[in-house]
Amino acid sequence: MTEPVTTNEPNIIALCCHYCAFTAADLAGTMRLQYPPNIRIVRLPCTGRVDVNMMLQAFVEGADGVMVAGCEVGSCHFIKGNIRAAKRVAYAKKLLAETGINPERLEMFHIAASQGPLFAETATAFTEKIKQLMSQSTTEAPKTPVVAER
Amino acid sequence: MITAERKPFDTVYEFARRHKKVLVLGCGTCVTVCMAGGKKEAEILTSQLTLKARQDGVDLEVEEHTIERQCDREFFDEATQRKIKDADAVISLACGVGVQFCIEVLPDAIVYPGVDTKFYGATIEQGLWSERCGGCGNCVLEQFGGLCPVARCSKSLLNGPCGGSSDGKCEVNSDIDCIWQLIYDRMKKLGRLDELEQNQPAKDWTTGRDGGPRRILREDVTLEANP
Amino acid sequence: MPKSDGRLEQLFEKGHFVVTGELGPPKSVDVDLVKEKAGHLLGCVDAVNITDNQTAIVRMSSFATALLVQGQGLEPVMQITCRDRNRIAIQSDVIGAAAHGIHNILCLTGDHQCFGNHPTSKNVYDIDSIQLIAMIKAMRDEGVFACGEEIRVSKKADVKPPQVFIGAAANPFGDPFEFRVIRLAKKVAAGANFIQTQCIYDMERFAEWMKQVRNRGLHEKVKIIAGVTPLKSVGMAKYMRDSVAGMMVPDSYIDRLNKAENAAEEGIAICIEQMQQLCEIEGVAGIHLMAIEWEHKVKGIVEKAGLLPRPTI
Ligand code: SF4
Numbered sequence: 048m049t050e051p052v053t054t055n056e057p058n059i060i061a062l063c064c065h066y067c068a069f070t071a072a073d074l075a076g077t078m079r080l081q082y083p084p085n086i087r088i089v090r091l092p093c094t095g096r097v098d099v100n101m102m103l104q105a106f107v108e109g110a111d112g113v114m115v116a117g118c119e120v121g122s123c124h125f126i127k128g129n130i131r132a133a134k135r136v137a138y139a140k141k142l143l144a145e146t147g148i149n150p151e152r153l154e155m156f157h158i159a160a161s162q163g164p165l166f167a168e169t170a171t172a173f174t175e176k177i178k179q180l181m182s183q184s185t186t187e188a189p190k191t192p193v194v195a196e197r
Numbered sequence: 198m199i200t201a202e203r204k205p206f207d208t209v210y211e212f213a214r215r216h217k218k219v220l221v222l223g224c225g226t227c228v229t230v231c232m233a234g235g236k237k238e239a240e241i242l243t244s245q246l247t248l249k250a251r252q253d254g255v256d257l258e259v260e261e262h263t264i265e266r267q268c269d270r271e272f273f274d275e276a277t278q279r280k281i282k283d284a285d286a287v288i289s290l291a292c293g294v295g296v297q298f299c300i301e302v303l304p305d306a307i308v309y310p311g312v313d314t315k316f317y318g319a320t321i322e323q324g325l326w327s328e329r330c331g332g333c334g335n336c337v338l339e340q341f342g343g344l345c346p347v348a349r350c351s352k353s354l355l356n357g358p359c360g361g362s363s364d365g366k367c368e369v370n371s372d373i374d375c376i377w378q379l380i381y382d383r384m385k386k387l388g389r390l391d392e393l394e395q396n397q398p399a400k401d402w403t404t405g406r407d408g409g410p411r412r413i414l415r416e417d418v419t420l421e422a423n424p
Numbered sequence: 425m426p427k428s429d430g431r432l433e434q435l436f437e438k439g440h441f442v443v444t445g446e447l448g449p450p451k452s453v454d455v456d457l458v459k460e461k462a463g464h465l466l467g468c469v470d471a472v473n474i475t476d477n478q479t480a481i482v483r484m485s486s487f488a489t490a491l492l493v494q495g496q497g498l499e500p501v502m503q504i505t506c507r508d509r510n511r512i513a514i515q516s517d518v519i520g521a522a523a524h525g526i527h528n529i530l531c532l533t534g535d536h537q538c539f540g541n542h543p544t545s546k547n548v549y550d551i552d553s554i555q556l557i558a559m560i561k562a563m564r565d566e567g568v569f570a571c572g573e574e575i576r577v578s579k580k581a582d583v584k585p586p587q588v589f590i591g592a593a594a595n596p597f598g599d600p601f602e603f604r605v606i607r608l609a610k611k612v613a614a615g616a617n618f619i620q621t622q623c624i625y626d627m628e629r630f631a632e633w634m635k636q637v638r639n640r641g642l643h644e645k646v647k648i649i650a651g652v653t654p655l656k657s658v659g660m661a662k663y664m665r666d667s668v669a670g671m672m673v674p675d676s677y678i679d680r681l682n683k684a685e686n687a688a689e690e691g692i693a694i695c696i697e698q699m700q701q702l703c704e705i706e707g708v709a710g711i712h713l714m715a716i717e718w719e720h721k722v723k724g725i726v727e728k729a730g731l732l733p734r735p736t737i
């Protein structure tokens with residue numbers, strides 16, 4: 048896909064762990080559960096792969112919201128990847144706030160592979176939240192259009 | 198290593214917004230290890246500056262580049278020099294040495310410090326660094342069981358703990374170990390307590406900062422006659 | 425040969441049990457306050473310590489205050505800390521003090537500036553308290569400055585060294601405990617003539633420390649003056665216990681203050697008991713009574729402890 052996304056819908060990047068949230072998203076699809084189509088899922092071997100700039104870079108490239116979705120605490124395939132990710136998310140939120148971006152645009156979630164419905168719910172709720180933030184936001188300037196993939 | 202901490206973002210952003218095109222220059226040595234100014238931090242700062250400028254509607258182009266060391270001329274290769282010249286200003290994430298040396302290599306460059314340089318220290322654990330040496334220029338570690346009272350005692354005392362040492366902690370702050378407690382314990386373990394009973398004369402500070410800015414010249418390794 | 429012409433040294437020479445007091449200089453040019461405090465102490469103590477910007481709070485200098493106190497007929501012990509001045513400034517003050525007939529100097533490391541009202545300042549700590557003692561001793565006994573130069577105006581002139589009686593502090597309650605007596609020995613070796621201790625509340629630990637002092641024969645080489653401070657209230661006792669580095673206040677005292685109808689009176693009673701107990705300890709050559717902002721109580725305390733009148737020379 049190379050066309051720029053030009054809708055008014057928010058662009059949301061979901062950084063998903065292959066072992067849980069990614070599978071849950073897949074399951075949601077198989078179950079034909081509705082969740083917003085504007086979520087772009089990035090499949091990662093583990094949320095432990097998420098580094099601080101990966102999240103910031105998503106915003107640089109035009110994302111309106113970033114969700115990081117990993118395994119439930121205690122069930123990381125790599126033992127502590129999701130816990131480390133949570134710490135980095137907290138740090139990245141601080142960095143976002145410094146740049147004047149509402150840190151609520153970035154959030155960490157824990158979703159197990161079997162929780163297709165939870166994934167759909169979370170994705171829907173997060174999208175709503177971002178929409179709301181975008182409508183409230185007077186200080187945050189409009190984003191430049193995003194090139195979805197490059 | 199030389200340790201540093203990231204400068205408050207607002208300060209760095211104020212530097213950057215004076216210009217249209219800024220290069221964030223990371224350093225691959227000490228500040229990489231202490232996670233203040235390496236490649237990762239350079240990337241992060243670049244993202245932050247880009248985002249903030251966009252929020253503010255400021256026209257600012259930010260690029261990022263990291264070299265092995267900013268305190269050695271040879272690492273400023275052609276590509277690096279070109280990037281520096283192409284930018285209106287550089288935000289160096291090296292220690293204070295690197296920032297200055299960057300200007301020495303490219304005297305026309307405008308270079309801002311992106312980190313606050315702290316001390317000569319060690320990584321105690323990931324995310325925790327601690328001071329070990331004050332660069333006094335005349336190392337006396339041998340006399341104190343390998344523990345430095347110059348840098349690690351809040352008062353640089355050479356003759357034992359002040360009256361404020363309590364439960365192994367320094368009077369200044371209970372997060373600081375009283376180095377004299379550690380020196381005492383170690384010398385006791387080494388069976389060398391008698392040495393601590395000797396009075397140490399006043400230190401000659403001329404080998405340190407108090408002797409004025411210092412330099413080291415080694416004729417045996419210089420390549421040509423030095424100025 | 426006497427080190428100084430001071431009263432303190434002479435009293436020791438004659439074998440008297442001495443009493444010293446403490447006077448904190450004002451945080452302003454309040455000369456009357458200095459005189460008033462000195463008035464309370466006159467005749468009750470043999471000499472009075474003039475603190476040097478204690479707890480790193482800016483006050484009238486110990487040198488200037490010492491001169492005012494001296495003018496009131498009281499003998500000062502001028503305190504010098506290593507926090508604010510380097511060896512150049514300190515030696516110049518020592519010569520100046522001696523020129524003005526100040527006979528006693530107490531050498532201290534000094535509290536770190538983070539405790540005071542200028543925490544953003546730079547400290548000095550060019551030398552430590554032991555090096556300070558050694559430096560003043562060399563000035564007095566060898567007539568040389570720290571750099572080795574003689575203390576005289578020209579090669580032909582006489583050496584005119586400062587004649588001062590050198591004091592130092594000891595904290596028997598700091599850590600590591602076993603190092604405390606070593607540190608005292610180092611101060612004695614450096615040239616201390618008398619020692620004033622940190623205020624004592626934990627009698628047992630002090631007695632233990634004195635035992636170590638006697639084992640090393642230090643009490644025969646240096647005059648040890650035991651420090652006491654009357655507790656004014658339960659709050660002060662708890663503050664001393666919890667917030668002052670290297671200070672121990674036993675719970676039994678806090679209980680007594682708690683139960684007392686008048687905590688201040690009880691504090692004084694405790695202090696007098698302590699003074700009497702300290703007089704009995706072998707090797708204790710005097711009492712250093714630090715009645716902080718309580719100078720007017722000193723007379724009563726010294727009297728009830730049976731230490732009045734003070735000897736004359
Ligand atoms: S004695 Fe001097 S050179 Fe040696 S560790 Fe301490 S400050 Fe550094």
Ligand code: SF4
Pocket residue numbers: 349350351352353354357358359360361362363366367368369374375376377378
């Ligand atoms: S407490 Fe220990 S480390 Fe702190 S100033 Fe005193 S001797 Fe030095």
